[in-house]
Amino acid sequence: MSEPILRLSGVSYAYPDSPPAVEDLSFSIAKGERVAVLGRNGAGKSTFFLLCCGILQPEAGEIYLHGRKLTGKKADRLELHRRVGVVFQEAEDQILAVTVEGEVSFGPMNLNLPLPEVERRTAAALSAMDLSDYRQRQPQFLSGGEKKRVTIADILAMEPDLILLDEPTASLDPENVVRLEETLQALTDAGIALMVSTHDVDFAARFARRGVVFTKRRVAADGDLADLFGRDDLLKEAGLRKPTFYQAAEAMRPGLTGYPLTLEQFTQWIKAL
Structure with missing residues (x-):
């Protein structure tokens, strides 16, 4: 596996006059990888993202960018902002x-x-997001899906190695969710690593194979989503449900392993019965 773009080792952070928001986080992501971050509100996902992009600085632990330990100095923070x-x-x-x-x-x-x-x-970012004809449009008058494309174009113009998306499907209608997924696939094809925080487990199942589950301010699990969704104890603790097609397959044939997560996988699973 290639050297990680970003690596956190034993990272902790607490907001002023508050208990720790995240504790002892260790995580890495490589070029072109797609990761779904799941968990309850307040579990630490948002703080994790803010640490990953350099908006917050860890109080304990280390962050590495392309193998280099970051010091917290202004030059390192700016480099993290550029790359993530x-x-x-x-x-x-x-x-x-x-x-x-x-x-x-x-x-x-x-x-x-x-x-x-x-x-x-x-120009390249506008073209990538199909916004070239929107140059002089006022963003406040765009639709929710169009605004989402503008915010992604914002980040693309910085030419990052990793993009973090917080609840990217929130407030989007089904048509714009499909368009968003096509956009994310194009970013993956371009070699950009992607990490999404979401409560939409069906979207997570379509988006990624790897999942990171937060509970009680820590990473409770990091691995293949198909395996994570098979752990009832983990799902209960994290306040998650199983994807729709996983539930359908499990109801049809209880007690098996390797249930499908997406429509495509479910179709193949049905054919194999």
Whole structure:
């Protein structure tokens, strides 16, 4: 396996005057990998994301970027911001500019890049998100799905190695969820690692093979999603349900292992009966 893009070792963090938000986290993700992060609200998922992208600094433990230990100095924090982007659940929390083009160019401009490079990155990100015709549109008047594409374009313009997405399907209708999944597949094809935090287990099952489950501010499990969804004790503790097609197959043939997670897998499973 290739060297991880990002590695956390024994990381802990507590907000002021509060108990630890996360404790003793160890985790790594490699180029092109897709990981679903699952767990109850308050289990530590959001703090984990903020540590991964450098918005928060660990109080204990180490973070490594491409094998290099980060020191917490400004230069290291800026490098982490460049390499690891985060798309927040609410697009309105991320969009600041009055035009789509201004929004997407904001990040590269703050890197003090030459104007031609800013323009190249902005054009490439807009094209990748099918937003080239939206350059002069005002983001606040776009649909929820369009705003989500703008926020992803924001991050793409920074040319990251890893993108974190917090509840990316929230508030999206089914058509825009399909479009989002196509977008995420294109990012994977481009070699970008992706990590999503979600309560939508059916989306998680379609998105990733690897899952990380948080309970009580710690990583309770990290492994193949098919195996994790077979652990009833883990699901109960994390407040999770099994994916729809897993439940259907289990109801048809209880007591087996290796149940399908997605429609495609369920179809093949039925044919093999």
